[in-house]
Amino acid sequence: MRLHCQDVPGIVYHVSRFIYENGGNIINAEQHAEAMDNRFFMRVHFDCDGLGLSRADFIKQLQALANTFGMETALTFSDTRKRMAIMVSRYNHCLYDLLLRHQYGEINADLALVVSNHPELEPVAREFSIPFHHIPVAPGQKEKAEANVLNLFSEYQVDFIVLARYMQILTDGFISRYEHRIINVHHGFLPAFKGAKPYHQAYEHGVKIIGATSHYATAELDMGPIIEQETVRVDHTHSAEDLVAMGRDIERHVLATAVKAHGDDRIMVYRRRTIVFR
């Protein structure tokens, strides 16, 4: 259960009492008080085995509690794994990384399908027994292509989307359908080096550290709430191409970290910032 509300006394107590009295057993609880707007955030992971009422009734009761405190709440059950779609173009490093981590059990979600605007990576998906769909994006036909993708996502019951170096800009309409459920990786240390060719921008600036950023996609390009960032040291001996190669390592890692946190329901978004619980 994740919730946020005005920061007033007693929230931890009332939430833990609510869970306890309904037969739940708290396994872990984390809070965060954001100074901005005096806002309180909480995530509680509790065991439902002993719940003395149905889930539907629990949710009804929770709504009553939420109303009392003006809480926004989100409740998910760990026995209902989320279903994830991966969108790629031609780069394979993030795709392989996610497929392997999924295989190792690191990602708490089911991999529903892979969608690409190019056919090249089909064998990779197939080798991991994941359905692959090639949806080309013809010039001027982006909305039609997106409609096809949305149909697929509906058919595959997709809960969230991972843009694993998908080289197309999605329309606002598409993004708004999956608010805070599209995870993108940007190959630069945002907010520096937005847009195209960030490694080449970094090279020309002569920076001594490059970075990669995973974030929720929003209508404003490369400006959505940041989930994870990572950096790596570079120097004058590295060409722009070297930066691209070094960047591959941190791109896949920041993306995987974000996907794992999302799969575990450990992320809360407030304004343009994320709270990523442990």
Next chain:
Amino acid sequence: MRLHCQDVPGIVYHVSRFIYENGGNIINAEQHAEAMDNRFFMRVHFDCDGLGLSRADFIKQLQALANTFGMETALTFSDTRKRMAIMVSRYNHCLYDLLLRHQYGEINADLALVVSNHPELEPVAREFSIPFHHIPVAPGQKEKAEANVLNLFSEYQVDFIVLARYMQILTDGFISRYEHRIINVHHGFLPAFKGAKPYHQAYEHGVKIIGATSHYATAELDMGPIIEQETVRVDHTHSAEDLVAMGRDIERHVLATAVKAHGDDRIMVYRRRTIVFR
């Protein structure tokens, strides 16, 4: 309040109810379940302003709760700042670092005094207006010197001790007086390179990364519970002396991080591991 006990259902609820019903307001609570021994750890930071009973009575009530669950509890009040002693020899980098961080308000403790077996760093302490005592350690006279130090600590009401590159090995008797209240910095990545000249050991081994470790001092040299570690990359161009210089930067940082965590009562020790809450 910090506590640990067997991990049974309802602890978060009972602790938060106890605090709530006595008029406390939880600001932050963190838990940790250690798989080893099925042990549950909790730290609760709560506001006492509205307590409906005296602190003494609160403590009595807490003891009753603790008995019910077989908890070990520790309660400290943030309006009672701990008093810290620093022990040094001749190296000044950790001392300066702690004095500056204390001046910046980063360390949640009062700096009671500086004790050294050498006189050289007296001007440094004086410049920050901290009492300095020179207690030489003559060969074969360690216990006598330690007795003098203990007298000073008693007089200055010292709660915990920071060994800021103090180059003497303390006796078991001394250490046992301040169990888990003596913070040492070792200039190596423990458990590698225990004992003397760790940077030279590291150089000869040709390691590509060196480290520093802060830990609670225990009777077994350099084996106490680790609080913080940090590493820095080195290569063949660095001499053993370069490693010493690079090590200074990480030594002061791991020590300061440990001192801050201890000052905030964020550390719990269980067996040889530490839980360092945020």
Next chain:
Amino acid sequence: MRLHCQDVPGIVYHVSRFIYENGGNIINAEQHAEAMDNRFFMRVHFDCDGLGLSRADFIKQLQALANTFGMETALTFSDTRKRMAIMVSRYNHCLYDLLLRHQYGEINADLALVVSNHPELEPVAREFSIPFHHIPVAPGQKEKAEANVLNLFSEYQVDFIVLARYMQILTDGFISRYEHRIINVHHGFLPAFKGAKPYHQAYEHGVKIIGATSHYATAELDMGPIIEQETVRVDHTHSAEDLVAMGRDIERHVLATAVKAHGDDRIMVYRRRTIVFR
């Protein structure tokens, strides 16, 4: 060209003159003076296109120069790519990583074959079109299995070997055949946590940083010259299994870094230390 010798005046000049007068053009040169034994190391990368003599004659002349200065020299030509063998057991993360980096052109070597004591990873090798040989190691039959491996290496003209989490200890006889040409990855921060289950050792010690190490295999287990190390921060919330998962990321990275350096002939070994030129 790599060389080392006593550190006397004029070496850089004599080497650069030798190359220049024979029609070579220096692209890059790096030196290193090791204080131990007053030893001088040099690596020169030069363009051979304008050589005024045959390679065989160049090598003869070089030998004369080497004799003058008591140099040990090694000369390799970048148009003769080295041939690499990968040995694996069942873990696939390092294998995938090397196959992908090889595909990206990051590794300056040809991938000759993959050898495993288990059959499971054959499809992975096949998918990248690399020959795979399953050489089981029956109890008490290690030397026979190694003989088979050596035959394969001979047949495939293997220059160096990468142990990509190969879970067998090689015999001294095998190792001595490929001195400083077998690259191993150890899933611990050597020299701490040698031997089996290093992540579990690290967990029990309560370290706050874990590491991985790539090194040349030598007769003494986990004690060969270190090529690269990497660390990652952990805390009390991580189980031993979490450390294993986090370790996978740094294992594959330290191994790849070592393989790339070896492929580029950028490594020199002196005693138990490595010099890794840029």
Next chain:
Amino acid sequence: MRLHCQDVPGIVYHVSRFIYENGGNIINAEQHAEAMDNRFFMRVHFDCDGLGLSRADFIKQLQALANTFGMETALTFSDTRKRMAIMVSRYNHCLYDLLLRHQYGEINADLALVVSNHPELEPVAREFSIPFHHIPVAPGQKEKAEANVLNLFSEYQVDFIVLARYMQILTDGFISRYEHRIINVHHGFLPAFKGAKPYHQAYEHGVKIIGATSHYATAELDMGPIIEQETVRVDHTHSAEDLVAMGRDIERHVLATAVKAHGDDRIMVYRRRTIVFR
């Protein structure tokens, strides 16, 4: 000796011959070929003890060599230590750090004086026996104040200037007097978060990593050639004030690294990039 020129064959040879034939002994030489503009950079550290001609004559000969290859050269002698000025305002962390590193012998330069627009840090300079001059900057009187500073620098024979969190923007006139000889530290990961309050900008963006940058000051604010950068991981639990505190650690480190490299004459600037030799 540092030099750069068009990248043509034979430069390493001709430079090493020039040094050898004049009686110099090369201790270390590094080269770098910058793909942009096909430019070649070289730094040679050689022993002058056996020079067969006067330094003045050596410089004359060097000029002839430079003319042949169209080289830009810079020659400095390690027995002539550079003289460094530090400019500060009220923050003391970078000042203390530089004073201590100077005391440890880490910085290859003499500390000529400290200049401040505020009087508060005079005791700090005095404690390290460094002259301190308070030059206030009255509104509208910046150029007058700078003239006073320049007079002091002339009097103290200052070679280069370190802005150790000096909170005034220098005029272009001042900066142009010390081209590539004014080292500034910016408390943000440039080119992100230029200008004022970078940590607060970072906080509001919700970045997960903050940075600090040392660079040569140029007329364009916070856009001069970057010498060193460092980053540190942050999360939602950190307030903007926490970022300020964490930033102090990396600010002092990136500044010190830059000052050491400049003191050793290891930096070359080409366009907006720096080459920092080891």
